[in-house]
Amino acid sequence: xxxxxxxxxxxxxxxxxxxxxxxxxxxxxxxxxxxxxxxxxxxxxxxxxxxxxxxxxxxxxxxxxxxxxxxxxxxxxxxxxxxxxxxxxxxxxxxxxxxxxxxxxxxxxxxxxxxxxxxxxxxxxxxxxxxxxxxxxxxxxxxxxxxxxxxxxxxxxxxxxxxxxxxxxxxxxxxxxxxxxxxxxxxxxxxxxxxxxxxxxxxxxxxxxxxxxxxxxxxxxxxxxxxxxxxxxxxxxxxx
Numbered sequence: 001x002x003x004x005x006x007x008x009x010x011x012x013x014x015x016x017x018x019x020x021x022x023x024x025x026x027x028x029x030x031x032x033x034x035x036x037x038x039x040x041x042x043x044x045x046x047x048x049x050x051x052x053x054x055x056x057x058x059x060x061x062x063x064x065x066x067x068x069x070x071x072x073x074x075x076x077x078x079x080x081x082x083x084x085x086x087x088x089x090x091x092x093x094x095x096x097x098x099x100x101x102x103x104x105x106x107x108x109x110x111x112x113x114x115x116x117x118x119x120x121x122x123x124x125x126x127x128x129x130x131x132x133x134x135x136x137x138x139x140x141x142x143x144x145x146x147x148x149x150x151x152x153x154x155x156x157x158x159x160x161x162x163x164x165x166x167x168x169x170x171x172x173x174x175x176x177x178x179x180x181x182x183x184x185x186x187x188x189x190x191x192x193x194x195x196x197x198x199x200x201x202x203x204x205x206x207x208x209x210x211x212x213x214x215x216x217x218x219x220x221x222x223x224x225x226x227x228x229x230x231x232x233x234x235x236x237x238x239x240x
């Protein structure tokens with residue numbers, strides 16, 4: 001769709017093993033995408049989120065920093081995988097394809113792309129990332145455990161970043177002003193990152209319980225994908 005897509009695809013061939021590697025890939029995508037590319041604005045917000053996580057890891061803010069770092073890497077890898085699939089002409093999860101298919105749609109506001117990506121990443125990917133992290137660390141998604149407390153400790157930071165993005169990105173994709181009255185204000189007001197992350201943890205608990213039944217676990221994730229795709233389409237309705 002964009003002439004530099006092969007360059008982005010090249011940067012996605014390296015599978016990150018650490019949070020700094022995740023940041024470097026996000027920075028590469030950010031530096032490559034032009035402002036008229038909707039992918040830039042989700043990636044821009046996600047870069048800020050990951051930098052905030054990195055800062056809290058460095059400051060020792062978590063009871064189990066290794067677990068939180070592993071979650072960050074597993075989580076980011078799902079975004080990178082979806083982008084790699086789409087840019088190589090294959091089919092990513094439907095919730096991601098909604099965003100990739102609309103990357104150049106000028107009547108859509110930058111904040112819509114940012115939230116559509118956050119929607120796909122949290123409402124679909126995050127449960128899978130939590131389960132993957134638990135598997136590689138020999139833990140379980142315990143709602144009353146220290147990992148859940150570390151996980152929710154990020155909520156205030158993430159909510160602040162999303163709220164700032166709602167103001168900073170409230171322009172059309174090319175950067176021109178939005179009309180004074182549109183559906184967009186109500187659409188973005190409905191987004192709540194804390195509620196979405198709580199649902200993701202509970203969904204992870206469900207997938208964890210289904211781990212001995214892979215086909216059912218896959219079906220559950222397919223349902224999450226379908227739901228997130230519908231939300232993504234709603235978020236990406238062009239502004240008149």
